[in-house]
Structures are given as structure tokens and as C-alpha cells.
Amino acid sequence: MEETFRTREGNPLADAPIGRLLLRFAVPSVLSMLIDALYNLADQIFIARGVGYLGIAATTVTFPFITILLAAATLLGIGGCVYTSISMGAGKNEEAEKTLGTVFTLSAVIGVLFTAVCLTFFEPLVLSFGATDASLPYVLDYAPIILIGAPFSMTAIVLSSMARADGSPVLAMGCLLAGVSLNLILDPVYIFILGWGVKGAAIATVTSQILSAVILVIHFLRKGRIRLKRRNLLPSLPICGQITALGLPACMIQAASALLQIELNKALVQYGTQSLSSEEILSAVGIVLRVNSVVVAVCVGIALGMQPIIGFNRGAGLEKRVKETFQKALGAATVISLIGWIGCEVFPSSLLRLFGINAPAYMEFGIRCMRIFLFGMAAAGFQIVTSQYYLASGQAMKAMLLSVLRPLLLMIPLIHILSRFLGLNGILFASPAADLLSSLAAALMLLSDIKNKQKEV
Numbered sequence: 001m002e003e004t005f006r007t008r009e010g011n012p013l014a015d016a017p018i019g020r021l022l023l024r025f026a027v028p029s030v031l032s033m034l035i036d037a038l039y040n041l042a043d044q045i046f047i048a049r050g051v052g053y054l055g056i057a058a059t060t061v062t063f064p065f066i067t068i069l070l071a072a073a074t075l076l077g078i079g080g081c082v083y084t085s086i087s088m089g090a091g092k093n094e095e096a097e098k099t100l101g102t103v104f105t106l107s108a109v110i111g112v113l114f115t116a117v118c119l120t121f122f123e124p125l126v127l128s129f130g131a132t133d134a135s136l137p138y139v140l141d142y143a144p145i146i147l148i149g150a151p152f153s154m155t156a157i158v159l160s161s162m163a164r165a166d167g168s169p170v171l172a173m174g175c176l177l178a179g180v181s182l183n184l185i186l187d188p189v190y191i192f193i194l195g196w197g198v199k200g201a202a203i204a205t206v207t208s209q210i211l212s213a214v215i216l217v218i219h220f221l222r223k224g225r226i227r228l229k230r231r232n233l234l235p236s237l238p239i240c241g242q243i244t245a246l247g248l249p250a251c252m253i254q255a256a257s258a259l260l261q262i263e264l265n266k267a268l269v270q271y272g273t274q275s276l277s278s279e280e281i282l283s284a285v286g287i288v289l290r291v292n293s294v295v296v297a298v299c300v301g302i303a304l305g306m307q308p309i310i311g312f313n314r315g316a317g318l319e320k321r322v323k324e325t326f327q328k329a330l331g332a333a334t335v336i337s338l339i340g341w342i343g344c345e346v347f348p349s350s351l352l353r354l355f356g357i358n359a360p361a362y363m364e365f366g367i368r369c370m371r372i373f374l375f376g377m378a379a380a381g382f383q384i385v386t387s388q389y390y391l392a393s394g395q396a397m398k399a400m401l402l403s404v405l406r407p408l409l410l411m412i413p414l415i416h417i418l419s420r421f422l423g424l425n426g427i428l429f430a431s432p433a434a435d436l437l438s439s440l441a442a443a444l445m446l447l448s449d450i451k452n453k454q455k456e457v
């Protein structure tokens with residue numbers, strides 16, 4: 001029956017060598033995520049050099065808005081991607097096209113509602129996210145523009161995930177590259193030449209998001225294996241249920257990250273010192289988080305490249321290929337996270353100087369922050385790929401548990417507990433402690449599954 005299926009579909013997901021297939025899907029996904037992370041890093045460098053630490057503090061305060069939006073986009077994008085992959089693996093192309101129409105409409109509607117709600121309650125929200133009297137004017141320049149671009153950002157993220165399910169990972173990378181390239185051209189023009197500061201950085205970001213969204217919409221209207229059709233634009237309730245079930249674990253990662261960012265910001269602004277203001281501490285941690293995001297982006301890219309392969313082969317009943325895909329993705333992500341960890345531990349001052357940091361006290365804290373806060377980076381690949389494996393294979397509850405364990409169930413309580421005893425250092429040590437405990441939990445979950453499968457055999 002497997003041979004009949006393969007012959008009828010002629011789909012490489014069913015019979016191409018896993019190593020080659022993972023490279024084909026993971027490399028564009030990794031490049032897409034890496035390009036986005038490096039753009040964000042470059043954006044922060046432009047802001048740091050053109051505006052200063054208050055500009056970085058403003059973007060750090062704005063980050064929860066972006067993460068909440070990303071949570072909703074991830075719910076639709078990952079849920080839609082997994083369900084589309086499973087549907088196409090089972091030969092249900094019409095169901096896949098209905099899924100595309102559903103997530104497209106929902107992304108646009110939710111993006112508009114998100115903008116409206118956030119702008120209505122804007123000032124109370126940013127104050128709760130860690131804005132201070134010194135950073136608030138910069139936040140007021142930056143965040144509203146980012147929020148206006150939310151519908152385009154959400155559409156681009158969702159359709160990028162759908163492009164991977166459609167078998168077009170290169171497109172997802174290409175449209176992101178086009179947007180990032182435009183952004184990197186506009187950033188220095190708006191920030192330095194026109195003197196628009198953080199407002200210019202925000203305008204450049206929104207412009208690039210519009211471009212990426214337009215490219216993806218045109219693709220699904222004209223060239224996709226699955227097409228965006230008018231009859232499928234009305235959301236299907238059964239498909240919404242499937243998307244929610246499959247996308248909720250990935251959504252929870254982002255939602256938990258948003259809560260973590262809010263609690264982290266609030267905790268950090270309480271610890272201004274004689275040598276560093278609370279805004280400087282907040283901006284230094286924001287820089288460290290952006291550096292960390294580069295390594296995380298590569299690991300997430302590997303996991304995203306893995307998803308359609310696992311989803312398709314799980315739908316087709318090819319379990320050996322599911323196992324091999326997971327093992328190869330896990331190995332690759334672990335190597336990347338180890339390399340990133342070594343770089344942050346050995347060369348922190350070089351990384352920090354990219355942002356124009358020269359003040360001795362600021363540099364001293366930045367180095368200490370990077371070495372302590374990112375000490376658990378070595379386990380990032382293992383955590384990310386394991387969580388996404390459970391998601392892609394349809395084990396939503398396990399994926400959800402691993403998704404929220406580190407940021408929500410471990411790190412937030414650890415921030416509050418350790419800071420009581422160690423002050424600012426306690427906040428820094430909360431991160432590696434959460435990494436260690438969450439990695440241990442993921443390992444125990446995998447070992448339990450292996451033992452259970454051996455018993456079944």
C-alpha cells in the first residue's frame with residue numbers, strides 16, 4: 001500500500017533520503033529564521049548607535065507586543081502548516097486549500113483587532129511592560145508604528161509557514177530576504193540621514209513586513225500547489241478546531257515568552273545601581289536576548305524544516321522516516337547550540353562592542369549578563385527540536401507541556417525567588433537554572449516514550 005501511495009503522489013516527502021530531504025527543507029527555514037534574527041540584531045545595532053541605550057530600552061519594552069502578535073501568528077501558521085502537511089500526506093488537497101483560506105482570513109482579522117485593542121489601551125500597557133519616565137517618549141515614537149503594521153506582519157508570518165507546507169521553503173526564505181534587505185536599506189536612511197531615530201526604525205520595519213506579505217499573497221493566488229481561492233476565505237469551524245489543537249503548543253511558547261518578557265522587564269527596572277540606571281540594565285539584557293535569538297533562530301529553523309517531513313510521513317504511516325528525521329534534526333540543532341554557547345562564553349566583549357558599548361560599567365554588566373544568562377544556551381537545540389517533534393507528530397499535550405515549561409512554569413517563578421536572595425544576579429541565574437530543569441524534563445519524556453514503544457514491540 002505504501003508503494004501505491006508513493007507512486008500515485010510522486011511526493012519526495014514519502015521516499016527521498018531523509019538527510020537530503022531535511023537539508024532541502026531545513027536550510028531555507030534556517031536561512032529565513034537566521035535572516036530575520038540577524039536583521040533584528042542589525043536593527044538593534046542601528047538603534048544603539050543612532051539613538052543610544054534609551055532606544056534599545058524602548059524596543060525591549062515593545063517586545064511583548066511583538067511576542068503576543070507572534071503567538072497568534074504561530075497558532076495559525078504552525079497549526080495550519082501541520083494540518084496542511086497531514087492533509088496533503090493523506091491526499092486531501094481540497095482540505096489543504098480550505099486550511100489556507102481559513103488561516104489567511106483569520107490572520108488579517110486578528111491582526112486588525114490586535115492593533116485596535118493595543119492602541120486603545122496603549123499607555124497602561126507599556127507602563128506594565130517596563131516603560132519608565134526616561135524611556136516612555138522613545139516607546140511612544142516606536143511602538144504605535146509597529147502596532148499599525150501588525151496585520152501585515154501576521155499575514156507574512158502565517159503565509160510563510162503555509163509556504164513550507166506547500167513544498168516551497170525557498171519562497172518563505174526569499175520573501176523574508178526581500179523584506180529584510182529593504183529594511184536594512186531604509187534603517188540607516190531613516191535613523192541617521194533623516195534623523196527620525198526609533199520612529200524611522202519602526203517605519204522601516206513595517207515597510208518590509210508589507211513587502212513580504214504581498215509577495216506571499218501573490219504566490220498563493222497564482223503559483224502555489226495549493227491556491228488561495230475566494231470560496232475558501234470564509235473560515236471553516238472544523239478546520240479552526242484542528243489548527244487550534246495543532247498550533248496551540250507552538251502558540252503557548254510565544255505566549256509564555258511574552259509573559260516572561262513582561263515579568264523580566266518589570267524585575268530588571270527595579271535594580272538600578274549607582275553605576276547603571278534601570279534603563280541601562282534593561283537595554284543590556286535586551287541586547288543579550290537579541291544575541292541569543294540568533295542561535296535560537298537557527299535551531300527553530302531546523303525544527304520548522306523538520307515539521308512538514310514528520311507531519312507528512314506520520315500521515316502516510318511511515319514511522320521509520322519520522323524517527324530518522326527527528327534524530328537528524330536533533331543532532332544538527334544540538335551542534336549549533338553548542339557553537340553558539342561557546343561563542344557567547346568566550347567572546348562576549350566582542351559581541352557587545354557591535355552595539356557601540358564603550359562605558360566600562362555598562363560593558364562589565366553586559367559581559368556578566370551574557371555569560372550567566374546564556375549559560376544554558378547549549379541545551380537550546382535539544383529543547384526546541386524535542387518540543388517541535390511532539391507537535392509535528394500530533395502529540396499536542398506533550399508539546400504544550402514542553403513549550404510552557406521553561407518560560408512560564410520555571411523561569412518566571414525562579415526570577416522572583418532568586419532575586420529575593422541574590423538581587424540582580426538572581427535574575428540572571430534564573431535563565432540557566434530553567435534551561436537545566438526543562439532539558440531534564442524533556443529527556444525524561446523521551447526516555448519514557450522509548451521504553452513504552454519497546455514494550456509494545
